Amino acid sequence: MRADIANLKYVFEPKSIAIVGASDNPEKLGNVILKNLVDGGYEGGIYPVNPKYPELLGKKCYADLKSISGKVDLAIFAIPAPLVPDVAEECGKKGVKAIVVLSAGFGESGNVELEEKLKSVVLKYGIALIGPNCLGVMNPESRVDSIFFPFYKFGRPGVGDISIITQSGAVGSCIADLAAYYKVGFAKFVSYGNGATINEVDLLEYLGADAKTKQIMLYLEGTKDGKGLLSALKKVNPKKPIIVLKAGKGIVAGAAAMSHTGNLAGNYTAYQAAFRQSKAIEVDSVVELFYVANMFSQVRPTGNRVGIITDGGGLGVLTADAVEKEGLDVAKMSDIGRQRLREMLPARIPIANPLDVIADSGVDIYEKAINAMIEDENVDSIVVIILFQAPAVDSRIVDVLVRASDKKKKPILVVGVGGEYTRQNRKTLDSYGIPTYGSPETAIRALKKFTEYSLFLKDKK
């Protein structure tokens, strides 16, 4: 293994961090990062570096790297691009294992030579380099955090098992901020920008082997190593589902991507083929990353036949439309299953799929219907639509769904369309690991992706 790649662990779990270009001006990156490390509770050594200050935020400030007496595992660079290679050289001499270069102004804006210079320095010393032109890293467990956005504007996700690899810092910050909002925990987050040495392929391999990572979200504009990417996707995806968002699909968008991180977005069909071949889970938007990831709390379906239960007829129709549009099947319930339901449910409820249990039905009718679908051999996954607005639905619906989901027989997802009260109820369900969705269409798209991935793993066996 390349020495710099072996040092990636110091990016995520350093025992000490130097902030090169630390500042007392709250509008400067070097101030925000230092503050975030201190406020965020990072417990290792924190070394601000800037000849201008004797002290910053209560920490001793150093004139340069060599003045630091202790060991430095990771250095975060918040200095102008032209200064970066020389300071990287200093890092090498000091024995720094990893650097995160936030600064822009390298290959992406035509300064290819400067980027080459930086590359040769880090490769010479075996330094793991994240960047340049990036947001860097975040590890909620070790509390490493190089993101130069203040906490109040950008919520930090808690500890979890999803890792993020993103070429774009902006998109990465949106992903992390949404994760904090949705209460989705992260294992590792890395925004690698230009990926001068360590790129998406190395990061996929690294996180593929990371014990804390169970799922990976990948935002990609373009790769310089198509073959490596395909091979990494093929290797990692069967173990850890990779949900990928490819940007720069169109002609203009592709050109914009080029000027953004200096990577050729290339022919989208080639990427699409790689995703299909590796069965990586491709999504169409940042929010869809979460819709799909949300499904992975559920047991995997063994087929694509969907049972639909609703207390609002129209929502059942919209859901059936979505199922058909996405190429899943609206399940034909078995004769036994239909009979079971007929015996259990009041005569006013027609037995069909979608099963419309009618708005004035209470929670126990939901429970019977869900259990019948769980038992039915012709049903592979169950979509429960709840009109939380209806008077007959009360908070016991949460117990019903948790009990059903705990059986771990079939994936169960919930659709609740509405305002404040509905959202509160969805949050409660989400917190118990039951995926909920604000519209039938997003729910079924997520189920489709989850089903495809599940069937791919099933076929592989």
Place this chain on the structure above:
Amino acid sequence: MRADIANLKYVFEPKSIAIVGASDNPEKLGNVILKNLVDGGYEGGIYPVNPKYPELLGKKCYADLKSISGKVDLAIFAIPAPLVPDVAEECGKKGVKAIVVLSAGFGESGNVELEEKLKSVVLKYGIALIGPNCLGVMNPESRVDSIFFPFYKFGRPGVGDISIITQSGAVGSCIADLAAYYKVGFAKFVSYGNGATINEVDLLEYLGADAKTKQIMLYLEGTKDGKGLLSALKKVNPKKPIIVLKAGKGIVAGAAAMSHTGNLAGNYTAYQAAFRQSKAIEVDSVVELFYVANMFSQVRPTGNRVGIITDGGGLGVLTADAVEKEGLDVAKMSDIGRQRLREMLPARIPIANPLDVIADSGVDIYEKAINAMIEDENVDSIVVIILFQAPAVDSRIVDVLVRASDKKKKPILVVGVGGEYTRQNRKTLDSYGIPTYGSPETAIRALKKFTEYSLFLKDKK
């Protein structure tokens, strides 16, 4: 005009309302509706009808309709289906102008004869009938409200200029609840269920002529009068944009729709053709109704060339992708426009579209960029992407956007992807009439629909 249709005004603006089947049991519709009318501040006469009670919620309760001494404009029925025709007959004798029949158990569940009986009664007396099998009506201005969902579970929208016509009560309640959540005001809301006599065509015509209605949202499963529907769409849509969500597109979904409101969902291509011919704005989900409606606060674009401004490169790429996918054009800025920008913006910002003003640019750079796009003759609409998480963006961005939008030269929409802080900022902008979106994809889909409609009107001139 048919006498019953002429009486539709008593559905929305009655001077007095009888609640047939009023109850003191909070789990019964007849209780919820009575309570909602009282709590909602309806100022006309309220007459609970039920022989069981002398009084309900402080109101005198009547044994039957004829015992009411005053005039009754509207009667809301919350009684079992088999009793409905006889009570409708009583209404006719009493001179009631309109009835809303919430009860299910008519044509949709095979009781065609019962529905025919009801029809003949209301047509005999010229009573405007909404339903049966519906949620009925809501008029935030007159405070008529027959929705049997309690206020705390289902927010009521305020007064506004959008009217809703929905075949499904459940979908209707989701639409209204979302409207309350998004703070979108309503003119009139009508859930007409089976539409035994008054149907979507009559309601489109009625609201097309309603002075308070400026936009119409239509949820449709199927119609019994395809020709009438097309003609109403063609007549109303050029005056008041009609945003339509058609359900029951697929085979299974179509059958489900049939059992739901007894209407044939029919061949979707026929509906699609009608929407295309009339240029009604078809959307794919309940939430998209709002995304599109949101755009109509803006001046209409005169072409499909989109200018994109962003402080996060990756978000610009995703937006350009969406523009290309939806068949809009990423604008090629004019030479003058490019030059104007070059002179105004710092050298580190490359002049292009998407225009990446870079995360550390402040609010004044946004203002310059937006103004340059407003002046550029090659740009028809402007998408402003704001990474609210970035340190350099502060609350003055609201002033900048309000000033730009107030020029009313080109439509301006905002994309902000993120958590709590971003959502607060979006709410502020929305409240000033600037449409905001939580993802580039939803924004561009809405812009596409708005542009199509705008160009249709332009061509018509």
